[in-house]
Amino acid sequence: MRTYIVQRLLLSVPVIFGVSLLVFSIVRLLPGDPAIAVAGVHATPAYISQVREELGLDKGLHVQYYLFAANLLRGDLGTSTFYKRPVSAILLERFPRTLELTVAALLLAALLGVTAGIFSAVTRNSIIDGAAMLASLAGLAAPVFWLALMLQLFFAVHLGIFPSAGSGTIFHLILPSITLGAASAGLLARMTRSSMLEVLRQEYITTARAKGLSETIVIGKHALKNALIPVLTVLGLQFGSLLGGAVLTETIFAWPGVGRLLVDAILTRDYPVVQGTVLVLSVSFVGINLAVDILYAYLDPRIRFDVKGGAG
Amino acid sequence: MTEQLVRIENLKKYFPVRTGVLSRTTGFIKAVDDISFSVNKGETYGLVGESGSGKSTTGRVILQLQQPTSGKVFFRDREISTLNSRQLHAMRKEMQIVFQDPYSALNPRMTVGEAIAEGLAAHRLAAGRGLQEMAISVMESCGLSAYHYSRYPHEFSGGQRQRIVIARALSLQPSFVVADEPVSALDVSIQAQIINLLKNLQEKYHLTYLFISHDLGVVRHVSDNVGVMYLGTLVEEAPKKEFYAHPLHPYSKALLSAVPTTDPLAKKQRIALKGQIPNPAAPPPGCRFHTRCPHVMTVCRDTVPLLRTVAPGHSVACHLV
Ligand SMILES: Nc1ncnc2c1ncn2[C@@H]1O[C@H](COP(=O)(O)OP(=O)(O)O)[C@@H](O)[C@H]1O
Ligand SMILES: [Mg+2]
Numbered sequence: 001m002r003t004y005i006v007q008r009l010l011l012s013v014p015v016i017f018g019v020s021l022l023v024f025s026i027v028r029l030l031p032g033d034p035a036i037a038v039a040g041v042h043a044t045p046a047y048i049s050q051v052r053e054e055l056g057l058d059k060g061l062h063v064q065y066y067l068f069a070a071n072l073l074r075g076d077l078g079t080s081t082f083y084k085r086p087v088s089a090i091l092l093e094r095f096p097r098t099l100e101l102t103v104a105a106l107l108l109a110a111l112l113g114v115t116a117g118i119f120s121a122v123t124r125n126s127i128i129d130g131a132a133m134l135a136s137l138a139g140l141a142a143p144v145f146w147l148a149l150m151l152q153l154f155f156a157v158h159l160g161i162f163p164s165a166g167s168g169t170i171f172h173l174i175l176p177s178i179t180l181g182a183a184s185a186g187l188l189a190r191m192t193r194s195s196m197l198e199v200l201r202q203e204y205i206t207t208a209r210a211k212g213l214s215e216t217i218v219i220g221k222h223a224l225k226n227a228l229i230p231v232l233t234v235l236g237l238q239f240g241s242l243l244g245g246a247v248l249t250e251t252i253f254a255w256p257g258v259g260r261l262l263v264d265a266i267l268t269r270d271y272p273v274v275q276g277t278v279l280v281l282s283v284s285f286v287g288i289n290l291a292v293d294i295l296y297a298y299l300d301p302r303i304r305f306d307v308k309g310g311a312g
Numbered sequence: 313m314t315e316q317l318v319r320i321e322n323l324k325k326y327f328p329v330r331t332g333v334l335s336r337t338t339g340f341i342k343a344v345d346d347i348s349f350s351v352n353k354g355e356t357y358g359l360v361g362e363s364g365s366g367k368s369t370t371g372r373v374i375l376q377l378q379q380p381t382s383g384k385v386f387f388r389d390r391e392i393s394t395l396n397s398r399q400l401h402a403m404r405k406e407m408q409i410v411f412q413d414p415y416s417a418l419n420p421r422m423t424v425g426e427a428i429a430e431g432l433a434a435h436r437l438a439a440g441r442g443l444q445e446m447a448i449s450v451m452e453s454c455g456l457s458a459y460h461y462s463r464y465p466h467e468f469s470g471g472q473r474q475r476i477v478i479a480r481a482l483s484l485q486p487s488f489v490v491a492d493e494p495v496s497a498l499d500v501s502i503q504a505q506i507i508n509l510l511k512n513l514q515e516k517y518h519l520t521y522l523f524i525s526h527d528l529g530v531v532r533h534v535s536d537n538v539g540v541m542y543l544g545t546l547v548e549e550a551p552k553k554e555f556y557a558h559p560l561h562p563y564s565k566a567l568l569s570a571v572p573t574t575d576p577l578a579k580k581q582r583i584a585l586k587g588q589i590p591n592p593a594a595p596p597p598g599c600r601f602h603t604r605c606p607h608v609m610t611v612c613r614d615t616v617p618l619l620r621t622v623a624p625g626h627s628v629a630c631h632l633v
Contacts, residue, residue, distance in 0.1 A: 125330070203417040206377055207477075211431040211484070212404030225421055301464040302420060 005294055012286050019282040020072060024065050027274050030266070037269035038081045055081065055271075068275070077279070078272030082265070087276035091258065095280060097167065098257030101250070102242045104173050105181035110235055113185040114228070117192020121200065121227075122219060132189060139186030144245070148179045148252045165254040176253040180245055184238040191234050195227040202226075229300050236292030240285040316389075317520045318374065318488055319350040323383035325369050329593055341593045343369040345544035346383070351488070351537075356514070356521040358535030358552070360528055360567065364589050366544040367524045371490040374522065375407050376400060387488070405435045408481035412493035414473035418465035424451065424476050425461035428483045435484055447483060453516070454479040455509060471502035475509065482513060492524045507533055529571045532556060537625070540564050543592055543600040546619060550626040560628040562605050599631065607632055 035052040036043070043051075052058050056067060071078060077087035116132040123129050155175060156164030162174050199205065200223055208218045250259035258277050265273035326340035344366045351357040359367050372378045374385050376392060385393045392403055411417040419427060428447040432438045438446040448458045454475045465473060474494060481489055491510065495503040511534060513519060525531050531538060538555045540548045540563060548561040559565050566583040586604045590596055596603050602612040611631050619629040 203411040203413060204419040206372070207409060207411070207417060207480070208419075210375055210377060210404060210407075210409050211480075212401045212434050213430070222419055226419065300421070302466045 001297065004297055008290055008293055012290055015286055016283060019286075020069060020279060021065070023275050023278045023282070024068055026278075027271050028061065030269070030274075032269050034081060034269040034271050072279075077276035080265075080270055080273045082268045082270040082273065087272045090261065090273065091276055091280055094256060094258045094261050097255065098243065098246050098250070098259060101173065101176055101180060101255060101257055102239065102246055104177035105179075105242050106184065106235070106239055108177050109181035109184035109188055109238065112181075113188025114192050114231060116185075116189040117231075118196060118219075118224070120189065120193040121196030124197065129193075133193070136186035136189035139182040140190075141186075142182060144179060144183075144248055145252060147182055148175070148249065151175045151178060165252075167255055172253075172255075176249050176255055179252070180242055180249045183245075184242060187238065188231060188234060192227065192231050195230050196223060199223045199227040229296065232299070233292055233296060236288055236295075239288045243281055243284060314352040314355070316350045317353040317387070318522070319348075319386040319389075320370075320374060321348050321384045321386070322346050323348065323370065323373060323385065324381040325366075325373050325378060326381045339593050342544045342595060343592060344373065344380075345595075347541070347544075347546045348383075349539050349546060349549060351520055351522055353487075353520055354514075354518050355536040356523050356534050358531035358538045359522060359524045359541060360526060360531050360538060361541035362567075362589050363526060364543075364592065365541040366592070367526075367541055368492050370541070371409065371492050371522060371524055375409055375490055376403075377409070405437075405484045406486050407488045407490070408484060408486040410474075410477050410481050410489060410491045410494045412496050414470055414477050414497065415465075417477045418473060420465055423462050423464055424456070424468075424479075427476070428480050431480065431484050437484065450479045450483040451476075453513070454482065455505075470498050471505060474498060474502075474506050478506075478509065478513070482517070482519075485517070486519070488520045488522070490522045490524065493526070494523075495530060496525065496527065503530065510534065527571075528567055532571075540567070543590065543595050545600060545629070547601065547630070548626075548628045549619075550623075550628075554623065554626050558626075560622065560626075560633050561601075561630050562607055562632070563601050566606075599629075 035048050035055060035057055038055070039048045039051045049058070056064060059067075068078070075088065077091070079085065080087055080090060083090060113136070116136065120129040120132045152164045152175065155162045163169075163172050164175070166172055205218060205222055208222045209215075213222075246255075246257055247259035247262060249255065250257045251263055254260070258281065261273065262277045264270075265277065323344055324342070324346055325344040326342050328337040329339040329341060330336065331338045347366075347370065349357070359370065361367055369378065373380045376385070376395075380393055383393075384391050387403065387406065392400070395403060422430070425444065425447050428450060429438075429443040432443055432446055444461065448461055451460060452458065456472070456475055456479060460468075460476075465476065468476065478494075494510065495506050498506060507530065510521070514521060521534070523531065523534050532552065535552045537549065537551055539546055540561065542563050548555070548559070548564045550559075555564070556568070559568050562583075563585075566585050569583040583606065586606075590600070590603060598614045599605070599612040599617050602608045605612065609631060615631070617629045617631050619627045620633070621627045622633060
């Protein structure tokens with residue numbers, strides 16, 4: 001088990017290196033000149049080149065990357081050209097807000113999706129099953145901006161129970177997390193249902209009943225424990241994609257997370273902020289996947305033991 | 313003096329066929345359609361027939377793992393199809409099942425010991441330290457070792473897994489075991505070991521078996537009586553010796569002709585069955601076997617042959633006999 005974790009940790013080093021290189025390159029492929037953005041369109045050419053020098057953009061790309069990477073290793077993400085503050089300080093402010101939204105959305109999705117999936121599977125082909133699957137399809141298919149608008153219209157404008165945008169209280173969190181989590185909830189409901197049905201078909205479930213165990217134990221202990229393993233992987237992957245999805249949701253709901261920060265930074269050609277944000281999002285993504293893999297290995301004895309032999 | 317342990321009377325199990333978006337019931341798969349037989353205490357009843365003839369369903373309904381559509385199941389002369397859940401729980405200890413697929417039959421997330429101990433605890437057969445001792449003793453009588461206790465199923469081969477499945481079933485000290493194709497998924501070399509284990513355990517613990525198989529060669533080794541099922545009905549039933557010496561139903565003859573023999577002088581003609589087993593949702597009228605019978609007559613097409621006794625313990629449902 002320990003070798004497995006070390007193995008996975010080592011594997012994530014080249015991934016993160018690759019991500020840093022990719023982020024660095026993509027930012028430099030964006031159209032527009034950050035020096036002009038900082039100096040202003042009406043600045044003199046002399047001033048612009050002075051700014052360019054200050055930003056280190058006059059150096060060769062390989063030198064720029066070297067400096068970027070060296071600073072990165074020291075935990076220094078550079079200074080925002082727009083806010084004139086260290087990028088790490090800005091992220092430290094913004095990232096927890098995104099995490100808050102993402103975790104809320106994920107919890108909501110897991111709670112709704114997994115519960116609906118279990119009930120669907122146990123009452124297969126019933127009205128409950130049909131309704132739950134229809135709802136899950138709706139959640140999966142509804143476009144984010146449309147769903148956001150509908151929620152804002154109904155709950156904020158019409159009923160006036162939740163604020164339509166902004167942040168500050170727990171009530172501000174509700175509409176954005178529903179918007180962000182809806183698709184995940186739908187996906188998780190479907191995954192849980194099919195995984196449960198698959199497990200319920202297994203003969204050890206019949207045997208468990210034949211042993212005289214109660215239905216609660218048969219479903220809760222034998223079926224659920226096995227059925228939730230694949231669901232957990234999807235849940236972990238959803239966390240990653242929710243982090244990405246937060247960009248749109250945050251923009252719609254004026255939520256002060258890294259999503260909006262990123263959009264603003266791209267518009268102002270704020271290279272260091274774009275780099276820093278994407279990097280932090282990517283590292284979180286890699287970290288979450290790593291955590292899921294380790295959890296998965298912990299939960300499934302087949303994987304836990306196979307790694308000794310080298311197989312995954 | 314033979315004593316009945318299990319008896320079924322006019323047992324039926326129909327599965328509804330649902331079609332369309334509204335999943336309306338449009339018909340029934342008659343998986344088991346009015347069968348009666350009994351299993352004597354300490355003996356083995358071999359239930360044979362092609363895949364899809366309703367053998368497994370019969371086994372499951374007897375164990376009350378599925379509700380019968382109609383008919384009765386008696387265990388020690390007590391009707392068990394009407395028991396309430398508490399009475400049924402007590403009855404479960406008495407009747408266990410061994411499945412064909414030793415991979416799907418074991419929960420991948422439970423160690424061998426946990427799987428066995430769980431049943432023991434559920435029926436209060438042991439507690440605390442006694443649980444492990446008792447589980448290990450059953451494991452050892454099934455040819456497993458004490459150190460297998462904390463191993464997971466995926467660490468075992470198919471044959472060993474089947475030993476675990478048998479140990480798990482026997483740990484509850486049942487008197488009746490349904491063995492549903494217990495060796496069909498195993499290599500031929502392993503099959504003999506498992507068959508011998510089942511026979512030894514039967515002697516040691518006076519077990520009664522319902523041995524389900526499509527392999528008449530295997531059934532010959534273990535059974536005292538044989539019943540042949542075709543499309544949900546029992547077409548022939550006889551003591552083993554009688555059945556293998558004088559099979560009467562054309563379906564039984566066809567199945568027997570397909571069993572390979574070791575005797576090179578035995579002149580055998582393989583009777584090839586025409587076509588596939590028909591759809592159990594729309595079984596043929598008259599004799600269900602008439603669409604594939606080499607001796608089909610006009611009467612077979614519209615009249616259902618009744619199961620008639622032709623010799624002591626030997627019954628057959630065929631217009632020819
Ligand atoms: N749960 C079920 N739902 C619907 N049909 C079933 C179910 N179980 C079995 N059947 C059908 O009943 C028939 C008999 O199946 P089974 O008892 O498994 O036969 P066997 O064990 O002899 O192969 C088959 O046609 C099978 O498809
Ligand atoms: Mg079967």
